[in-house]
Amino acid sequence: MSTMNVVKKQGPGRGIEITTDAIPEPAPDEVLIKVNIAGICGTDLHIYRWDAWAESRVKPPLIIGHEFIGTIYALGKNVKHLQIGQRVSAEGHITCGHCKYCRNGQGHICKDVKILGVDRNGCFAEFVCVPAENVWPVHPDIPDFYGALFDPLGNAMHTVMAQPVSMKNVLITGAGSIGLFAIPIAKESGAKKVIVVEPNPFKREIALKVGADHVLDFYDSDIRRKILDYTDELGPDVFLEMSGNGQSLRLGLELLSNGGEVSLLGIPPREVELNLAEQIIFKGITIRGITGRRMFETWYQCESFLLKNGKVIDPIITHVLDLEDVEKGFMEMEANKAIKVLLKVSK
Ligand SMILES: [Zn+2]
Ligand SMILES: [Zn+2]
Structure with missing residues (x-):
């Protein structure tokens, strides 16, 4: 042979x-x-x-x-x-x-x-x-x-472990395989609620099966209201961006609580414009890039x-x-x- x-x-x-x-x-x-x-x-x-x-x-x-x-x-x-x-x-x-x-x-x-x-x-x-x-x-x-x-x-583990999630509300955008793996990892690590935003219904269904507390369609017109309802009006404490979609990134930053932490794993195919002053600087947000x-x-x-x-x-x-x-x-x-x-x- x-x-x-x-x-x-x-x-x-x-x-x-x-x-x-x-x-x-x-x-x-x-x-x-x-x-x-x-x-x-x-x-x-x-x-x-x-x-x-x-x-x-x-x-x-x-x-x-x-x-x-x-x-x-x-x-x-x-x-x-x-x-x-x-x-x-x-x-x-x-x-x-x-x-x-x-x-x-x-x-x-x-x-x-x-x-x-x-x-x-x-x-x-x-x-x-x-x-x-x-x-x-x-x-x-x-x-x-x-x-x-x-x-x-391991990609999901690295992203979740990049900041403490214990007793925190975690928002995940993008439920491909890595976004989905991040759900049970965050729950196992003690997250309070895991909220998943994903446009595809098949992926949302799997997100629920692996332990997401709430799943939302990205195109739901009430998405902002619902996420604030799930998070005592403050917004999520931790935001894990797994989609690479610029609109998802902006949505997560907009909703994130003051002092929140962001880990970016999804790779945007092109440059993304952000409102640095309103969404990051004045809110005192920390952003990390995650690779490997x-x-x-x-x-x-x-x-x-x-x-x-x-x-x-x-x-x-x-x-x-x-x-x-x-x-x-x-x-x-x-x-x-x-x-x-x-x-x-x-x-
Ligand atoms: Zn791989
Ligand atoms: Zn080297």
Whole structure:
């Protein structure tokens, strides 16, 4: 056996190809992992569609995918702390290890980060090579389906943990997979109420299933009144922006209580105009940008969450498909009929 099935971006333009490729050899500090289950991320959909971001960043040919669980199949010659057969996931952000941020324990904002399935071959393949230091052994009590989700769950965890939410009213705008994961994480962390604003009814329904106290249609003409009613007329204390939509961002800032805290994870496709004086400065608001996961604090937090209450995320996993059906997964995501799609990579 020297070839493997892969999902590959062959060149610029829409689409992907299911093809075969040579099984890679791990470099001295890497491990070769046999992928069991992989998850489709919004990032993969950007690459599939070949939008402006993908065009500027991705250099095909490339095997895509970065969310997965598998077992270690081979070790590079310098790798001593891991073992063949170990069940693992991996942090998909591969940091340089020597810039100022990496040396300060802030690898998530590394100057020279390389991302699995974006800047180097990813995990929509029977085998993937990953630096040993990125490997995350998955706790034996965490089932494979959840173990494949550490990466997106970690984005949500990082966003929720960026400020205290305990006993606070939390507003989340955007209920894609990361916005949805943030709901049970905020509740588990002691949030008083979690209010979710999302235009899509299918996503709102899942938000309720995973523990949102209130869900609202972004286009509801009474949305401001209702959010103030839910929050003792003061507005939410914490605002997690997960949609990347400029109007959602402005709505959240407008409603946020004085002294409130904002974490921005959603990526706006273009510049957003804000009323800095009225909505931020005079209200004494703190805004943070959130990228990636803290290495590896976020991973330990996700492990604790999954061990304690993993089943709560079940409604977010809407599809489990064979690797050959990956295109169907992209179609369903594009049509807003899927949230998290998992792919069975190895039979
Ligand atoms: Zn992802
Ligand atoms: Zn670095």
